[in-house]
Every structure is written in C-alpha cells, then in structure tokens.
Amino acid sequence: MRSITISYTLVSRRVSDRRVLKLLRQWLKAGVMEEKQWRATEMGSPQGGVISPLMANIYLHVLDTYWTERYSQLGTLCRYADDFVIVCRSKKEAERALEMVRWIMGKLKLTLHPTKTHLVDLGRKGFEFLGFHFHKRRVRKMGKLLPYFWPGQKAMKAVRSKIRQIAGYSRKRLPMERIVGELNPVVRGWRNYFSVGNSTKQLKALDHYLWLRTRRSFLAHHQGTRGRSKSAVFPSWFARSGVEHFSLPGLCGNDFERSRKKDNR
Numbered sequence: 001m002r003s004i005t006i007s008y009t010l011v012s013r014r015v016s017d018r019r020v021l022k023l024l025r026q027w028l029k030a031g032v033m034e035e036k037q038w039r040a041t042e043m044g045s046p047q048g049g050v051i052s053p054l055m056a057n058i059y060l061h062v063l064d065t066y067w068t069e070r071y072s073q074l075g076t077l078c079r080y081a082d083d084f085v086i087v088c089r090s091k092k093e094a095e096r097a098l099e100m101v102r103w104i105m106g107k108l109k110l111t112l113h114p115t116k117t118h119l120v121d122l123g124r125k126g127f128e129f130l131g132f133h134f135h136k137r138r139v140r141k142m143g144k145l146l147p148y149f150w151p152g153q154k155a156m157k158a159v160r161s162k163i164r165q166i167a168g169y170s171r172k173r174l175p176m177e178r179i180v181g182e183l184n185p186v187v188r189g190w191r192n193y194f195s196v197g198n199s200t201k202q203l204k205a206l207d208h209y210l211w212l213r214t215r216r217s218f219l220a221h222h223q224g225t226r227g228r229s230k231s232a233v234f235p236s237w238f239a240r241s242g243v244e245h246f247s248l249p250g251l252c253g254n255d256f257e258r259s260r261k262k263d264n265r
Contacts, residue, residue, distance in 0.1 A: 010058050027051045056082040059108065066104050071097065078129075085129050087122075094119050122147065131155040132197065149197040156202060159190050160209055167213040172220035179217055180243050183210070187244045195246075203247035214243060 067077045074097040075088035088094040120127045126135030133152040136145045166182045222230045
C-alpha cells in the first residue's frame, strides 16, 4: 500500500478539495478484474486504467525532481508517464545514470522493467520510444552523425494488422463506402502522430500496403460481376473513393502505376 499512500500524499500537498481526494482514493483502491475475478489493489494504479498515466506522472514527478536537482549533468531525462529514456554523452555517464535511477526507484519502492531497461549505443543499435525508432546516422555531405527517428517496427506491424482487419476478405460483403469510412480514421490518426522526423519511407510503404489491401477488398467485393475488368477500374475508383493516405499528398500519378505493377508481379 506504500505506493498508493505516497501518490495520495503527493496530490494532497497541492489539492485541498476533499471530494477530489476521495475520488482519487477510490480510484487507487478500486482493484482489478483478472479472469472475471475481482482482486484488491495492493500497490500502484490499475493496469490499463484511465487514471494510470496521471498517477504515473504524479508519482514519477519525484524522479524528475531528483534528476533536475542532482543528476542532470549525467544526461537529459525524457519521460512520458512511466516510460522514459536518458540520453547521455558517454557510456560511463550512461552507466552512472542507470545506477542513480535504480537508487531513486528504490526510494519509491519501484523496480525497472528487467527486459526494457538497457544501455544502447545510438549510433549502432538505436532504441524504441513512444512508437518511434531513434538512431544516429552519418550524413555524407556533412560527415557528421545526426539523430534520426521514424515509426518503429512494432507500430508498423500494428497499423498493418488494423488495416488487414478492416479490409480483410471476411468483410467482402460490406459496402466499400463503409470499409473506406473505417479505414480513414485509422490512417488519419496514425499519420497525425507519425508524420514527423524521418518517416517518409515508412509512410510510403504503408500507402502501398493500403493500396494492396483496398484493391483486394475491392476485387473480392465485386467477385463474379460482369463488365470491364474490375482490376482495371480499381485505380480510378481508388482515386475518387476518398481513401486517405499515410504520406502527404498520398498516392497519385506514377505512384498508382508503380503500386499496380508491384501488385501484378
């Protein structure tokens, strides 16, 4: 119960409204459901609960304070809820930073995730953070190593899976307008988050994947119909369908032709 008590105490230092504090206490003691069975919350906040990111920010504000006041010379701390990285200039500083973080976590009665916590060389392996992959690459013109970032493999796999679910063969009886209507919010949300940094290659790859899945869905939907080859009319349908694109401005002109040729191989 120590972490719950600390979280409650930290909030009560700034908030005096008893109704808010009571609501917070109820959230922290609400328990969790596991395999349809209720289990009391002994520590922390409910996994997946809507209040969990807020409580992580409150609880780990102690980490921010310690780092800013005592250890900022070791590296730059970047934290989002309970996920964070520390960027250091050397391996020695990184090892010292990890040691200090473990000490601070010990004071908070927390432990670092055993498989997600490690030291990496940004110029060799890079790391994943908040869905992005961060890496250093040498720029030929400048002869310098500069930081780059783009959507990580896990994020790419997840959005492909979502597209496949929406435009899969099992949904061939649904109107194509509905398929497009379900695809667009997924594309728009993913694009708004990931269309920064050095993501052009990944966004264009997803545009091609979107083309392929939509084409297969379109052909399955018109399976057995007569008239002009549906494969031939698909590009013109796609152009006016309203399907949004991951890259901006999206597939057009030669991109359509290249995607069509790749699909027919």
